[in-house]
Amino acid sequence: MMVRWDPSRVIDLECDLPDLPPASSAADAQEEEADVGGRTCLSTWKHPLGRCSSPIDLTEGSSSSKPVQAAPGPRGQAGQAHRQLREGLLAATMQRLRFRAVVTRCGRTRGRKAWQKDTLLLRNVVATSNDLPQKIHTDHIWLKATMLAADKLLLTSTIRKNATELKGKELALHKGNFDAVGTQAAVLAGFAVVMVVEFHMPETAHFALQGIYYVFAVITLVANLRCVAMTTCITVMGTGLALRGPDGSMVRAVEGMYNQRAIVFRSFGTGIVACCCSVAVIAWIKMDVIPACICTGAIAWTLFSIARYTRFYLDFFKFNEDEVVSLDDILGADLVNKENIVKQLGIGSDTLVRLLGAITQNRRGVTADCGCVLMNQVGKQLQRLAPKPGQLVEFDARVRWYRKLGGWDLRLSHHTRFEKAGMAVRRG
Template sequence: MLAADKLLLTSTIRKNATELKGKELALHKGNFDAVGTQAAVLAGFAVVMVVEFHMPEEAHFALQGIYYVFAVITLVANLRCVAMTTCITVMGTGLALRGPDGSMVRAVEGMYKQRAIVFRSFGAGIVSCCLSVAVIAWIKMDAIPAAICTGAIAWTLFSIAKYTNFYMEFFKFNEDEVVSLDDILGADLVNKEAIVKQLGVGSDTLVRLLGSLTQTRREHTPDTDV
């Protein structure tokens, strides 16, 4: 009886811990989906910038070259971001749901660690897109309007960098204080002492409580004849 109660308790705790970890997995997946969607939109703009834009014949060759360089950087950076977010979400969720014991923790931690490189690629696409627009202003406009547009784009880039840094500092937290479920979801956890330590109650009390709940459930479950 005690062995069965212990196994049931362990399974219940690990099931609840897995559900909590699944919320974190869904959070990361939603974040990557949002970034990937925006990167796909910017990649579409970049294709139009490369293919559909008709370069004036009188445009300076240096400006033409700079424009196409930034346009291609916009395209490849955003396509790279789309590819990474797609692979991370597909493979990460697949590992979490179909992998061996402990795969949920591995998938969530792996997705968390990949955020920085994805955000850097997305940021590079935004910056290069703004610079492409600034070059277009000097190609299509006179000096004064082009200078005004360039100033507006420079202010936009400065504002993006400023508020990105502000938000990073504002939402920053200490990694050592993060709630971790690794000790519960670890493959080596099936001993009563570790469970009791996590719950902070006495071993005998816990087993008696679980036994009474199990007995009550059995008493209220009607027997059926086959």
């Protein structure tokens, strides 16, 4: 039974080609696997893949249907088959090749946990292409699923930056609201001062009306001054905490300003009601009964209208707090853990868009791009996507090469998806 590994887009697999001769027996094969497995520790082992002085002539001494395979040679010499595979792949750089091999073993490299990679040991590897005259053959290679640490770091910093900008917009919104309320409260406080100081009470006024008037005037002054003081403290201290505080201060400042809205609005509403009541009392002091009744009715209708429309606006603009888009998990953690936040972040880089797509696909149960998933999930994804030992696999790959310390490595870029008996099998 053959499992076809159909490539497409993103995942990067490193093709480790150690200089080992082909196995001549089962015992030698076990020794070579143990030797290669011991050399995959990233902290100690480096590739001996050297620069090719000239590409190998694949047309010399063989036909197009016969694999190119070097003689094993003496035991002490380096594996000619591996060198020939490297040279052949370097000659086919940026070309799409069809690889066919048998899975021998699945494992995991040693070293730091953050840099561990899941590996596949492939035997009897044959690479073919329409652009190459002959096949490229080697005894075995190791495939290692790479984790793009630099891209992950860039993704994290970009998401945190954009999340901070969104929180900054919310901070500016709350600051503007408090400034508007504070300005109106200051105007009403000025009216209250005029009512207390500049108003000349007639001598014929009833003492009860005089007392009620001054009580409402003082309540108007106190409530509005309290509102002005609260809005000033909230805007000054909140913005200072958000911009100059430690990590997480932006979230704390925005949430604090949001929670203080109700207290500020209640104080402002108290000042408005007390001011209206003071005007109604002035009407009874300055006017006759009929005009005073008309003015009192108008003021009562105004208060009723204010209360009615305030309740209507509260119900109209009400929303469920559980459905609020929160950025706390991004600003307080290293990575994204809510899909609805990811949709609202502006990512311009193609690599970051590709990584976000891999994360959202993983959450929806679609085949994930193993080279782009989060730390400690690369191994799990490759483990679920990898075929079982002993199965024959075929996959397409576009060969790329890049410079590393200690020599040149080959990287195979493709997407992982299995096809079994003509039917796509997705493992998410």
